[in-house]
Amino acid sequence: MTDAKLTAAVTEMLRWKDAVIDAGVVNWTLSTENKDDPRKAINDLLCQVRLESLDPAISKPAAEWRDRIEKAEAERDALIAQIEGLREKVMALFTIDWTVLANDPKKYLTDESINCCPWLRPSHDPEKVRDLFYALLTLCAKGL
Numbered sequence: 001m002t003d004a005k006l007t008a009a010v011t012e013m014l015r016w017k018d019a020v021i022d023a024g025v026v027n028w029t030l031s032t033e034n035k036d037d038p039r040k041a042i043n044d045l046l047c048q049v050r051l052e053s054l055d056p057a058i059s060k061p062a063a064e065w066r067d068r069i070e071k072a073e074a075e076r077d078a079l080i081a082q083i084e085g086l087r088e089k090v091m092a093l094f095t096i097d098w099t100v101l102a103n104d105p106k107k108y109l110t111d112e113s114i115n116c117c118p119w120l121r122p123s124h125d126p127e128k129v130r131d132l133f134y135a136l137l138t139l140c141a142k143g144l
Contacts, residue, residue, distance in 0.1 A: 020045070 020041050024030030027048045034041035056063040 017038065020038060021030060021035065023045055024034065024041055027045060029044040029048045030041070031044075034044050052058050054062050056066045
């Protein structure tokens with residue numbers, strides 16, 4: 001290797017070293033430990049950039065993600081409240097006195113109790129649905 005090539009290579013390496021040190025100073029990551037260890041200096045810089053990219057106060061994409069998460073959580077909470085309300089309505093429809101059911105299952109066989117099951121409603125023959133529902137109530141009453 002000629003002296004000119006060697007000088008050019010050293011100049012290029014020093015340019016990179018100066019750039020890494022300058023970035024370390026700007027990002028508050030330069031320390032006595034990494035000033036002489038280029039790998040540690042670059043690793044510290046990358047870690048700092050990663051932390052900044054995840055901070056919603058600094059990073060617009062991180063703030064957008066935080067907002068999306070908060071919106072999704074609010075939607076989830078609203079759905080949970082809606083499901084809980086529906087569950088309470090269904091439980092009110094199916095509050096069953098098991099002793100009465102065991103003796104007279106047809107007492108619970110009302111249009112309201114059948115209509116609360118949407119998969120049974122319009123497309124099925126009402127008599128077959130009523131028979132099926134009666135059979136299910138009978139099985140429940142007998143503990144099967």
